[in-house]
Amino acid sequence: MIHCTGKPAQDCLGSYLEGTLPEDEALKFEEHYFDCPVCLAQVQALQAVALGLRNQPRREFKAPIPWPIGLAALGAIAAMLLVCFMSLRTMREGQKPAVATVPAAPLQQASPSPKANPPSAAPATISQLADLTLPAFQASNLRGESRDSAFEAGMKAYASQDCAGAVKALALVPPEDEDARASRFYSGVCQMHEGNLAGASQQLRGIANAGDSPQQEAAFYYLAQIALEGNDVAMARRNLAHTVQLHGDFEARARTQLIGMRGAEGR
Amino acid sequence: MSDEPGVQKDSLSQEAALEKEQLVAAIVGGDREAERTFALRYLGPVRAMLVARSRNPDLAGDLLQDVMIEAICALRRGQLREPPKLSSFVIAIARNVLNSHFRGEVRRPVSLALPDNLPDLASNANGVEDQEREMLALRAIASLEPLDQSILQMTLVDGLKPGVIAERLRLNPEVVRQRKLRATRRVIEFVRRQSQTDSAVHLVAGQRK
Numbered sequence: 001m002i003h004c005t006g007k008p009a010q011d012c013l014g015s016y017l018e019g020t021l022p023e024d025e026a027l028k029f030e031e032h033y034f035d036c037p038v039c040l041a042q043v044q045a046l047q048a049v050a051l052g053l054r055n056q057p058r059r060e061f062k063a064p065i066p067w068p069i070g071l072a073a074l075g076a077i078a079a080m081l082l083v084c085f086m087s088l089r090t091m092r093e094g095q096k097p098a099v100a101t102v103p104a105a106p107l108q109q110a111s112p113s114p115k116a117n118p119p120s121a122a123p124a125t126i127s128q129l130a131d132l133t134l135p136a137f138q139a140s141n142l143r144g145e146s147r148d149s150a151f152e153a154g155m156k157a158y159a160s161q162d163c164a165g166a167v168k169a170l171a172l173v174p175p176e177d178e179d180a181r182a183s184r185f186y187s188g189v190c191q192m193h194e195g196n197l198a199g200a201s202q203q204l205r206g207i208a209n210a211g212d213s214p215q216q217e218a219a220f221y222y223l224a225q226i227a228l229e230g231n232d233v234a235m236a237r238r239n240l241a242h243t244v245q246l247h248g249d250f251e252a253r254a255r256t257q258l259i260g261m262r263g264a265e266g267r
Numbered sequence: 268m269s270d271e272p273g274v275q276k277d278s279l280s281q282e283a284a285l286e287k288e289q290l291v292a293a294i295v296g297g298d299r300e301a302e303r304t305f306a307l308r309y310l311g312p313v314r315a316m317l318v319a320r321s322r323n324p325d326l327a328g329d330l331l332q333d334v335m336i337e338a339i340c341a342l343r344r345g346q347l348r349e350p351p352k353l354s355s356f357v358i359a360i361a362r363n364v365l366n367s368h369f370r371g372e373v374r375r376p377v378s379l380a381l382p383d384n385l386p387d388l389a390s391n392a393n394g395v396e397d398q399e400r401e402m403l404a405l406r407a408i409a410s411l412e413p414l415d416q417s418i419l420q421m422t423l424v425d426g427l428k429p430g431v432i433a434e435r436l437r438l439n440p441e442v443v444r445q446r447k448l449r450a451t452r453r454v455i456e457f458v459r460r461q462s463q464t465d466s467a468v469h470l471v472a473g474q475r476k
Contacts, residue, residue: 059417
């Protein structure tokens with residue numbers, strides 16, 4: 001049982017502690033964790049959390065604004081901003097008629113944009129929506145040496161915004177390590193931050209396609225940002241939709257961006 | 268060579284079975300140190316099981332002592348025919364104790380000469396470890412968003428189903444289900460990351476390393 005990766009606990013711990021796991025499966029799981037320290041530790045961890053929550057004061061939650069209303073409100077704000085922007089531009093254009101007679105700068109005509117034919121005919125403002133900031137990482141406060149020194153070193157570099165150092169260190173985390181997925185994710189966002197969008201996209205796509213994980217939602221979100229940066233509207237929309245579907249921390253941001261994209265496309 | 272991991276696994280389970288056989292034989296032979304080893308080995312999983320099944324940590328603490336004493340008595344009497352099935356044997360005793368409690372049966376007091384060095388079962392033998400786990404759990408809870416905290420609280424403490432939680436929080440049940448799943452994984456991941464002690468070290472046939 002020492003080789004157990006904790007999969008049995010991942011599969012049935014929640015329903016076991018809720019008491020909804022069928023009796024025969026509960027018994028099987030008990031027989032497993034009685035001899036498996038990895039799964040037992042997970043059971044005890046969640047029981048400790050349950051105990052901690054038992055002693056926590058109850059929070060009163062105000063009912064959240066239903067999403068259609070929120071969406072409508074955000075849409076209205078976006079529309080107002082758009083109207084303001086358009087009227088400002090019209091005013092500026094009306095103020096400088098003489099400039100129109102000046103011939104266009106020869107450089108603009110001579111050198112085509114390096115981004116030849118973006119996947120969709122989206123305006124350049126789409127790329128301005130891209131959020132390429134690094135997601136926060138809470139460095140663990142470990143006692144003594146860590147098992148995954150490469151991961152720890154990488155995340156220390158990441159925390160100090162040393163993206164190149166982080167990518168280098170995270171590449172050393174073995175693929176079978178339990179932190180391998182997290183290291184690929186942070187390596188991906190570092191590459192994104194550094195401007196290596198192709199490399200970042202490859203790393204993040206792997207995370208997003210690997211199924212449910214703590215990093216899956218963030219991977220979709222940052223894939224969308226990479227697509228936005230490259231003016232690939234369809235891809236950005238698809239990844240943002242995946243982000244919204246997962247209903248996690250990035251849901252609100254993804255929804256706002258979808259609205260922003262609609263506004264930018266309308267221009 | 269292709270079946271090397273399988274061979275390794277087999278040898279590990281053989282080793283574990285052998286350890287159990289030796290432990291049971293020692294208890295039958297009246298070795299009090301073996302009883303202490305047995306108690307240390309099974310204290311954690313039995314308590315986890317009792318908490319999970321009773322959803323009441325205080326009751327689990329009370330019944331833990333009964334289970335361990337009953338298991339040691341049975342082992343002394345040589346009631347376990349297949350020592351490699353020691354874990355299943357302990358689980359069965361724990362279930363019986365719990366069922367008897369819920370049926371309101373009065374259990375006969377056990378007159379048993381317990382060894383002096385048996386872990387103090389009534390007053391939490393793994394106190395320090397539990398305190399550390401509790402502190403980690405509180406930090407794990409603090410790392411969650413307030414909404415996720417409430418969802419976990421309603422799930423793990425109140426035993427509510429996602430549909431009911433969704434109704435109370437005026438959310439979509441699917442949103443509650445996904446948030447619950449993710450929050451559960453996050454807290455486990457948090458505790459795993461923060462506790463430097465490799466969980467595999469905690470219990471290997473009852474030996475603390």
